[in-house]
Amino acid sequence: MKDKDKMMWSNIKKRSAKDKIVFGAICFFSFLSMIPLFLIIWEVVSKGYKSFNWRLFTQVAPSSMDALIAKMSGEPIPGGILNGITGTLLIVGIAVLFTVPLGLFVGIYLSEHRDNKFARTVSYLTDLLQGMPSIVIGIIAYIWVVKPLGSYSALAGSVALTIMMLPMVVRSTEETLKMLPRSLKEAGLALGASYTDVIFKVMVPSGFGGIFTGILLAVSRVMGETAPLMLTALGASVVNWNIFEPTSAIPLLIWDFYNDPNLVDIIWSASLLLLIVIFLLNWIAKIVARKWKI
Amino acid sequence: MKNRLRMKDRVFKGLLFAAALTILILTAGVVYVLIKNSLDAFQTYGFFGFIFNAEWDPRSDSEEYGAWSFIIGTLFTAFFALLLCIPFSLPVALFNGEYFKGRKISSVVGSVVDLLAGIPSIVYGLWGFYTLRPIVIQLGVNASGFGIFLASVVLAIMIIPYASSLSAEFLSMIPNTVKEGAYSLGATRAETIRHVSLPMASSGIVAAYILALGRALGETMAVTMLIGNTTNVPSSLRDTGNTMASVIANQFGEADGLKLSALIGIGLLLFVITAVINLIAKFIMKKLAAG
Numbered sequence: 001m002k003d004k005d006k007m008m009w010s011n012i013k014k015r016s017a018k019d020k021i022v023f024g025a026i027c028f029f030s031f032l033s034m035i036p037l038f039l040i041i042w043e044v045v046s047k048g049y050k051s052f053n054w055r056l057f058t059q060v061a062p063s064s065m066d067a068l069i070a071k072m073s074g075e076p077i078p079g080g081i082l083n084g085i086t087g088t089l090l091i092v093g094i095a096v097l098f099t100v101p102l103g104l105f106v107g108i109y110l111s112e113h114r115d116n117k118f119a120r121t122v123s124y125l126t127d128l129l130q131g132m133p134s135i136v137i138g139i140i141a142y143i144w145v146v147k148p149l150g151s152y153s154a155l156a157g158s159v160a161l162t163i164m165m166l167p168m169v170v171r172s173t174e175e176t177l178k179m180l181p182r183s184l185k186e187a188g189l190a191l192g193a194s195y196t197d198v199i200f201k202v203m204v205p206s207g208f209g210g211i212f213t214g215i216l217l218a219v220s221r222v223m224g225e226t227a228p229l230m231l232t233a234l235g236a237s238v239v240n241w242n243i244f245e246p247t248s249a250i251p252l253l254i255w256d257f258y259n260d261p262n263l264v265d266i267i268w269s270a271s272l273l274l275l276i277v278i279f280l281l282n283w284i285a286k287i288v289a290r291k292w293k294i
Numbered sequence: 295m296k297n298r299l300r301m302k303d304r305v306f307k308g309l310l311f312a313a314a315l316t317i318l319i320l321t322a323g324v325v326y327v328l329i330k331n332s333l334d335a336f337q338t339y340g341f342f343g344f345i346f347n348a349e350w351d352p353r354s355d356s357e358e359y360g361a362w363s364f365i366i367g368t369l370f371t372a373f374f375a376l377l378l379c380i381p382f383s384l385p386v387a388l389f390n391g392e393y394f395k396g397r398k399i400s401s402v403v404g405s406v407v408d409l410l411a412g413i414p415s416i417v418y419g420l421w422g423f424y425t426l427r428p429i430v431i432q433l434g435v436n437a438s439g440f441g442i443f444l445a446s447v448v449l450a451i452m453i454i455p456y457a458s459s460l461s462a463e464f465l466s467m468i469p470n471t472v473k474e475g476a477y478s479l480g481a482t483r484a485e486t487i488r489h490v491s492l493p494m495a496s497s498g499i500v501a502a503y504i505l506a507l508g509r510a511l512g513e514t515m516a517v518t519m520l521i522g523n524t525t526n527v528p529s530s531l532r533d534t535g536n537t538m539a540s541v542i543a544n545q546f547g548e549a550d551g552l553k554l555s556a557l558i559g560i561g562l563l564l565f566v567i568t569a570v571i572n573l574i575a576k577f578i579m580k581k582l583a584a585g
Binding site: 015016018019022023025026027028029030031032033034036037039040043044102105106108109110112118119121122124125126127128129130131132133134135136138139140142143144163166170194195196199220221223224225226227230231251254255258267271274275278279282286 | 302303306307309310311312313314316317318320321323324327328331381382383385386388389393403405406407409410412413414415416417418419420421423424425451454458482483484485487505508511512513514515518519539542543546547557558561564565568569571572573576
């Protein structure tokens with residue numbers, strides 16, 4: 001009898017020890033998973049903060065030759081990434097202009113027609129577009145825009161980014177509107193408001209937080225996209241505001257710097273700027289989502 | 295007045311429908327241009343001839359293009375990355391969706407891991423090149439550091455947030471009463487996870503990992519910077535290679551004629567593979583939501 005008790009106790013002890021080990025291991029590996037983020041941020045900040053100055057925002061990327069000359073005479077590399085900053089603003093800005101109205105309308109349509117076959121097909125296709133690799137999107141925009149216009153252009157880059165952002169904006173709009181109570185819409189209609197007014201003056205403002213968060217996150221996601229822009233916007237060594245001309249962007253400049261040993265010194269400040277903007281957008285999205293929570 | 299109102303509504307509803315229709319047209323357009331522009335390569339080598347040919351030779355006197363080495367390179371890196379990411383993403387999922395469900399610390403860990411998804415691919419590439427590559431060389435994987443191994447490690451880190459956040463969501467949906475049943479029978483927490491939580495959330499977790507795999511398959515820049523960009527069928531982790539995405543990124547710029555068509559053909563194959571992977575995951579999730 002005593003022996004049996006002992007055995008049971010040791011068994012329980014074993015099991016509880018095992019339980020603690022599992023818990024410890026899960027905590028350990030979870031914290032381990034967070035380390036890469038800090039390592040990456042540390043690398044970018046520690047290497048990039050030195051040349052993170054006003055020149056970065058006021059001068060275009062240096063040529064390889066200028067950088068080499070500066071390097072040989074022991075001076076820091078001249079120039080900044082102004083052409084990349086303006087290019088990113090231009091390309092992403094136009095993409096937002098394309099995406100927001102279209103994505104909003106598709107999202108409204110999907111939230112208003114839940115059981116219709118066409119809407120379900122559109123919903124599936126939105127998932128399909130969302131999973132499409134960015135390089136394939138680059139090919140599409142190349143064939144659709146670059147080939148017919150005969151030149152790489154900011155517009156082609158915007159089309160590529162639009163295809164990337166559209167599914168995200170559609171999904172967030174649809175999901176936000178679906179969460180709104182039915183009574184909200186019914187109350188509007190009962191008061192005699194037209195369908196259009198109910199959507200734009202009741203539903204969309206009520207879901208503003210979710211919709212806006214979706215747009216911000218979509219922008220932050222495409223901000224650092226490089227592959228599709230390589231096939232569409234190509235890059236330029238000057239500031240360009242013409243949407244039909246090849247245009248640079250911050251990630252494209254990072255790619256150029258990576259491939260040119262003379263320019264490698266400013267790669268980190270360019271990356272730092274990109275990370276700051278992306279994290280800032282994520283942070284604002286979080287605040288908006290919290291503030292306008294349904 | 296009433297008629298005018300109705301007219302406005304009708305126009306608005308028409309616009310909504312037209313917007314939804316553009317998604318349909320967009321997708322049809324994507325499939326159409328990919329097929330049309332790759333037809334040349336598929337007709338020259340035959341559908342299976344193009345897929346299963348490992349030769350990629352752009353020299354004009356012996357020009358020959360096949361996708362096989364890139365298909366293998368893609369599957370090799372993506373699956374190895376998936377394998378590497380499990381021991382990290384599953385604990386994160388359990389941490390957030392089970393042990394500290396709804397607590398402050400889980401939202402902190404969740405946000406930090408989610409930020410990993412916000413870092414651009416090209417920055418991962420830089421980090422892999424400057425920080426991880428020297429380590430890989432020291433480990434003696436190969437002389438240059440570039441290759442399947444380095445690319446997979448970075449890919450694994452990149453897909454952790456995709457795998458973990460969705461898995462955590464499915465784990466947190468398990469009703470407490472079910473777990474309490476197990477506790478009342480004397481099961482420890484670990485045993486409850488092993489015998490109740492994980493089996494119950496298994497199909498959701500599988501869907502999360504399939505989606506993460508889809509991400510890994512299509513990832514471009516980081517892989518392009520780290521895999522070595524050689525046209526051979528990789529046979530071990532030490533080998534260099536190319537994925538479907540990286541060969542397009544590398545060679546699209548100067549390509550024309552048959553080569554361009556072959557690259558677009560690879561793009562079409564990549565599109566089909568990721569589409570199938572994503573639809574399987576979405577199908578599992580829709581079934582879960584309905585059941």
